[in-house]
Amino acid sequence: MMTASVKDYYEILELSPNANSGTIERMFRYFAQRYHPDNPDTGDRVRFDEIMEAHDTLKNPAKRAQHDIQRANKSEFRSKLGEEANDKKGIKRDIDIQNKILSILYIKRRRNVRDPGIGDYELEVLLGCPAELLEFHLWYLKEKCWMRRTENGTLEITVEGVDHVNAENQREMTNGLQIEAPHI
Numbered sequence: 001m002m003t004a005s006v007k008d009y010y011e012i013l014e015l016s017p018n019a020n021s022g023t024i025e026r027m028f029r030y031f032a033q034r035y036h037p038d039n040p041d042t043g044d045r046v047r048f049d050e051i052m053e054a055h056d057t058l059k060n061p062a063k064r065a066q067h068d069i070q071r072a073n074k075s076e077f078r079s080k081l082g083e084e085a086n087d088k089k090g091i092k093r094d095i096d097i098q099n100k101i102l103s104i105l106y107i108k109r110r111r112n113v114r115d116p117g118i119g120d121y122e123l124e125v126l127l128g129c130p131a132e133l134l135e136f137h138l139w140y141l142k143e144k145c146w147m148r149r150t151e152n153g154t155l156e157i158t159v160e161g162v163d164h165v166n167a168e169n170q171r172e173m174t175n176g177l178q179i180e181a182p183h184i
Contacts, residue, residue: 006070006074007050007053007054008071008074009053009054009057009058009067010054010058010071012050012051012053012054013027013028013031013051013054013055013058014027014031015027015058017068017071019058021059024055024058024059025059028051028054028055028059031047031051032048032051032052032055035047035048035051036048094136094137097127097129097133097134097137098137098140098141099168100127101123101127101137101138101141101147102141102146102147102157102161102164102165103165104118104123104126104127105118105147105155105156105157105161106157106161106162106165108156108157109156109157109162116156116157117150117152117154117155117156118154118155118156119153119154119155120134120138120155123155138155141161144160144164145158145160145161146158146160146161146164147161
C-alpha cells in the first residue's frame, strides 16, 4: 500500500495518468531544464532529483505499472480513511473499547492490588479486539497516563485511570437520574 511518503510522479511532472511517452518526455525536459542545479535563476537540486526519479519511473513500463498500482491503493486508502472519519459509530466503538480496557484494569487492580497487571493477549481475548486495533487504544490510554506497562510487561491501571473510571461512572449515574420537580 502506498504511504503518505511515497511520491506521486504524475503530480511532480504535472501530467495526467493517461499521458503518453511523448508527453512524459516533453514535460521531463521542460522541468529538468528549469530546475537543473546549473540554472542560476531557478535551479533547485531537490526538485531536480524528484523530476529525475519521476521520469525514470514513468518512462519504464514495468515501473510505471507498479507506480499506478501504488497510486490506486493510495487513493483507495484515502477514500476509506474519509469514510471512516465520517462514521461516528466507529468512534463510539473506540470509546467503548477504551472504557472496557480501563474497566478490566480497574477490576483486576481492585481484586489484587499486589499483582494488578494483565497481559496484552489476555486483554485481546477478553475484548475480542485484534492486536492491531488494541495497539491504538493502549497507546492512547498510556499517553493519557490512565494505564502503564509494568516491569514484567503487563498492563495496569494508574491512579489517574482509577480517577477517570470513577468520574465516568459518577457522570453516567448523574445523567441517568430522573429528577422530578416536587408537586405543589
